[in-house]
Amino acid sequence: MKYLKHKLYGRIFNLFKVFPINKNKITFIVDSGESFKGNLDYIKKEFEKRGTFEFNFFYKDKLSIGAFKDLATSKYIFLNDNFFPIAFMNFKDESVVTQLWHAPGAFKKFGGSVSSEDDRQMLLKISKNTDYLITSSKNIEGFYSEAFQISKDKIKPLGLPRADYYFENHNISDLKEEFCKRYGVGPDKKIILYAPTFRDEEKYNNVFNYLDLNEFNESLGDEYVLALRLHPKIKDFYSGDISSKGKYIDCSGYASEQELLLISDILITDYSSIMIEFAMLNKPIVFFTYDFDSYLNEERGFYFDFKNTVPGPIVYDSSQLIEVIENKDFEERKLSEFVMTQFDEINGEASKRVVDFLLNEGDKNG
Structure with missing residues (x-):
């Protein structure tokens, strides 16, 4: 019963797997308050420099059939916070699911480092459906692996996209x-x-x-x-x-x-x-x-x-x-x-590194 709503989300999502992936479609998973949106904004800006993409927002606290279809047909999917239904969503092989995480670095313990065994098992399921987790430094890789219950080979220390803000002309x-x-x-x-x-x-x-x-x-x-x-x-x-x-x-x-x-x-x-x-x-x-x-x-x-x-x-x-x-x-x-x-690098190019990675070696199936 604890995860019933998340399982329902997953089942609805899976109905839309019959539709083909649109290689130029990008979906950002957010809440209706659009909190923790900074990283997503900078990734969007960087993709806009690379060509014509279709951007969609999947509001995780609103149920929309159209949004589920957009999510299921997106080539690139980004999160900036937890979204438990990911554990029950069967993404197509061509989709690339990337967790950017809203908090910089690592200091306070969180996630799998402090949660119950049940929640750790849920995080493990989520991590299996997540292709990449972006962090700011190789030094904190072990902490994030524990917190997200995710294998280290999925963790990419490419930086904090929203930190690019500080290198703009303010x-x-x-x-x-x-x-x-x-x-x-x-x-x-x-x-x-x-x-x-x-x-x-x-x-x-x-x-x-x-x-x-x-x-x-x-x-x-x-x-x-x-x-x-x-x-x-x-x-x-x-x-x-x-x-x-x-x-x-x-x-x-x-x-x-x-x-x-x-x-x-x-x-x-x-x-x-x-x-x-x-x-x-x-x-x-x-x-x-x-x-x-x-x-x-x-x-x-x-x-x-x-x-x-x-x-x-x-x-x-x-x-x-x-x-x-x-x-x-x-x-x-x-x-x-x-x-x-x-941080491994602080130079205003974190968003560029993330998008470069995803469009090149991180891009599954070409």
């Missing part, structure tokens, strides 16, 4: 000016982006119970403004008027996370994979881990030794956090070393 000054106007911030202020992750342990999700905003602003407010970007689930744990906690910008609804990374001067985070992307930009990161012992013992855990690997200082309370920022003691020497463990 006017960062204009982006920051627009941001400051929108939120009423003086243009001379530096931006500290605080992006905490979600915890399964509920009591640690209200970050204002641990970050003293008044103390923070009193010490740092002349030079910096705090921009808070919350995981959607965290807001469920707020109580009362959070604006009374002190002055900050809530940019949780800001459309482009990558734009925020470009205009921010410092990142404060904890265990979020956002730090992997920010580290690429060679800017300071501070790890505010007020619940470190609980997270280490009760949550998912890490693929690396957290304390010896993260590219920045680790602090446990507001006073330590403020002190590190005041003294600019960011341990930036650790940034390049960390980035090298997560």
Whole structure:
């Protein structure tokens, strides 16, 4: 019963195997909110440079007969997140199914590294119907093999397509000016982006119970403004008027996370994979881990030794956090070393490498 809906999806899909594959048809599997779409957008742009292709979007939370037919007749199929019905879909040999995965690098354990035996068996079925899994580095191949229950020969360390964004011609000054106007911030202020992750342990999700905003602003407010970007689930744990906690910008609804990374001067985070992307930009990161012992013992855990690997200082309370920022003691020497463990190449050509691979040696049956 657990996988009944996924099996139904698979059976509907399999009805359309009677139709021939269209070698120029590409389908992207997304949810209706189009979350985690960045990699897909960059792959689409790269294919558009190569010729005339037909692009379709299969919305995994909407049932559409036409979408099933498009999926079944596509030459190239891309995912950027989990989609369990893949386990029950019998793709034609000519189709190429590629998992791009939305998160950069590897840090927090996920998937088959932490799931039940039943879920690992499901991941194994999905991996058998997946031709390629794209990662950012050969160094993390073993972790992804475990997380996806997929053989290493299907893993291709070609890069993170959406990271090509940072190599485009952005006017960062204009982006920051627009941001400051929108939120009423003086243009001379530096931006500290605080992006905490979600915890399964509920009591640690209200970050204002641990970050003293008044103390923070009193010490740092002349030079910096705090921009808070919350995981959607965290807001469920707020109580009362959070604006009374002190002055900050809530940019949780800001459309482009990558734009925020470009205009921010410092990142404060904890265990979020956002730090992997920010580290690429060679800017300071501070790890505010007020619940470190609980997270280490009760949550998912890490693929690396957290304390010896993260590219920045680790602090446990507001006073330590403020002190590190005041003294600019960011341990930036650790940034390049960390980035090298997560990326083989960073040059704005990840999308090109993926599409080159698929159109050449990764293209089954010509």
